[in-house]
Amino acid sequence: MVSDSGSPRVDAESDFMRARRHQVLSSLAARVRGGAEDVVQSMSFDEVVHALGRRAEHYVGTKVIPLDAIVGSVDKTRDFDRRFRPTSARSRQRWERLARASRTGEEIPPIDVYQVGDYYFVRDGHHRVSVARSLGLKDIEAQVTAVETLLRPVGINSRRDLERKHWRRILLERVPFTGEARAAVAVDEPTDYGVIAETVEAWATRTMHAEGTYMDQKTMAERWYAEEFVPVLEMIEEAGVRGPDERPAEAYLRVACERYRLIREHEWNTEVLEAVRAARGRSRRS
Structure with a gap:
């Protein structure tokens, strides 16, 4: 007073x-x-x-x-x-x-x-x-x-929020998502944005090698979202291996990393999702 x-x-x-x-x-x-x-x-x-x-x-x-x-x-x-x-x-x-x-x-x-x-x-x-x-x-x-x-200045209350914004900015500079894709590729762990950037760039490298063509950053962002992220997320939802509190991008990263750890390949099929589901069940029981 x-x-x-x-x-x-x-x-x-x-x-x-x-x-x-x-x-x-x-x-x-x-x-x-x-x-x-x-x-x-x-x-x-x-x-x-x-x-x-x-x-x-x-x-x-x-x-x-x-x-x-x-x-x-x-x-x-x-x-x-x-x-x-x-x-x-x-x-x-x-x-x-x-x-x-x-x-x-x-x-x-x-x-x-x-x-x-x-x-x-x-x-x-x-x-x-x-x-x-x-x-x-x-x-x-x-x-x-x-x-x-570059990023909207909202939701900044602590240094962790700044760290998350920092990593998200780096992702968008490397992979210029727009519109629906930009909103969908959101995570809570700041450094996961760096993992997403590396994942997209690795996917683009494999795709360009297989097709014998070059894609710029804009094309890379659009194609990865349409040809990789959306179809895989649909598979994850159908297989029931997305956690109840997981964001779409977090579920994609977790399953993609588990897929490679278990199978050592980059293909997506029902066998991959079954292996991930089985591994998740074993970890819950242990």
């Missing part, structure tokens, strides 16, 4: 101590939950844009943005947490000076941010954001530069 003693100096000091206390408690709570600390850490603009793939940027102008949408920083990720509470007392005097100015109604200049989808990352004005959040404000004026990315 924001206090008001009538003394802007005393209240600013109280504001800072309250923000620091909440930051420490949030960090401790994340540690107790086990492995969730990166959820409360400020996100790095460079890491996010690298994971998503930078395409272009353009200046939007000055507008009012929601403070809750500001999730990270360009260069001060260690100085503030995800809610922009200070992580140390290093800049306490500057913080309290801004808090006093805000409390006495002084004009505060706009902050400077990058916008990536619905997320904002501070270039300049970290302390202004921190003070505004501490005082319970909902919005802040900002000069906005929008950044366009």
